[in-house]
Amino acid sequence: MQTLLIATEESHIFLRLVNGGSQTLDSIKDFVGRIFADVFCRKPNFDLVDQRISEHSGILPCALQDMIETVGDQCQLRTKNWFSQRKGCNNKGDSQPVFNVLDTMLKDSLDRLKMMRECCISWAHVGSSFCSLETNYTQHVSIIRTLCLEGKPGAAIWLKNKMIHNDVIPDVITHNYIVNALCKAGELKKADWIVSEMSYWGPSPNCATYNTLMKGYCLVDDVDRALDLFSTMGNRGVMPNRVTCNVLVHALCKKGLLEDALNLLEEILDDNFFDKENSNLITSTILMDGYFKSGDTMQALIFWNDMIQRGSQMDVIAYNVAIHGFCLSQDVTVAYQYLSEMLKSGFLPDAFTYNTLISALCKDGRTDEACYIHSVMSRMGVSPDQISYKMLITSLCIQGYVMKASEFLLSMLESSIVPEPVIWNALIDGYGRAGDTEKALSIRDQMAEFGVVPNIFTYNILIHALIKEGKIVEAHSLKKEMLSNGLFPDLVTYNLLVGAACGNGDIRSALQLHDEILRRGYNPDIVTYTELIKCYSMKGKVMEAEKLFANIRRSGLPIDHVPFLILMKKYCKRGDLNMAFDLYQVWCIMDFISHTTTHLFILAVNAVERMKQLYCIDMVTGHSIGCSLWTGSHGGFAGLLVPTRTLELAA
């Protein structure tokens, strides 16, 4: 794969082209020209192209020239970074920083291009000419609103400015659409700016404007700023309404500040026109949801009963919240009761209702029952969506029912739903766990055929599966493959490979990988080091293991119990009581007992037993170890699941 940046036209638009062929500069120009004509109905100015290329030719010793030669037919627009894979290009290390600098410079230009292109597309929708200035107000406004609903605020603002430039001011509702789109995109600075502009130039913000902006701040977890706005909007002549109240109460509930939510509610209700008694169903639903989620089922039920008593006409959402609430408190039976209540009251369950139940059943390991709900859902005319299938397929795969899971995937495809990457990944993992790496790889291919791009999880899952089957060479070639697809191995990838090398006792490869991690700019974590410690310890190089262990502790890296366990096991095996006991003391000081699981527990006790056998140790020491492990809060571990990491490393 090759990368090329091209500058075109006075607006400094850069296109990045990727391909693997070999072409001349003219063919590049031809290609860019065609793209440009598509987008702008105009020819690009190539003088600038040539100028840019020559400007950068000094700092791009071979990369750019190489790439100019190799841009070919199957050009496609890409935005990712690609490393040069072509042999003979020795300076690939040098070219990347240059691209990074260029990328930064060009980002804005690319955004601009995107925005203009989006605008063109929406313009085409209404059958209006892009270049015509005589488009009427209604059409412009309608395009802006459409763009906002499609999540393209940049293009919408561009068009809004164009209107204002022509002395036509969009109304407040259209402005609100823009503020809303910006908030949904997390662009709070821009949203805030638009609202300031509105205050200054008009149209004056209304209550919906402030509500939208407040909601935006809440979405980025800046509830304080939202509350600020709330307290100042009155001064600007806009009174809060019920929606304002719901936005803020919801935000506070989400933060777990239920008391604050109630207080605020009181305050708003006291100060405002809407009456307290006939409190709104939505507000109550929000609060009920908040209490359910905080684990206070009793208080949640008080809200529910209040709502009933007040004679509020319930709605599907209120029922869904209650059903979800009981699922949270692991009371699916009660959830079912509320479901039947819901049906009796004449409300039809929707996708939320069914998905809530499916989720609870899957988490409870009752996958067959979840499948039953899926069938009910379909028969009731509610189409299962990505979420329904996601839960069912992952749950089935975890439980080992991969065949059943792939049937569900098939029915998704039959319903013309293209599964999200996570669903494919679950299935790939399912086959990997079953030891069928071939099938796992073929699912990956199938995924790609459906146009779903394998992501870092896909590769890590595959690499994990291959390593588990001892196919380390294949795992490494998969790592190469991800690079050629523009995906960089992450720390998980490396830890898998380090683990594989260590498992083979191949400390040299493990250390090489460790260096590669550093070269890539990642920081090895506790998993990486634990693998290395395990490897040293396995090879009998206990001194090396101890040295590394001491280094980790000195480095201040967050540490867990696994390295302790490895060394402890080693000492116990060697019958090195003193070292084992010292380590145990450190272990207690660092409070890892609370992280201990059943498995570790048994191992440690076995170790103590073994030490007793070997050394006939005095009862005080031996007893104290055994005792502190068996008593206190640690007695309750029997039912806990053992994390994979403990099993794999400690086994």
Added chain:
DNA sequence: ATAGCACCAT
């Protein structure tokens, strides 16, 4: 009709 509540997540 511009703003408010519910489901998932390798």
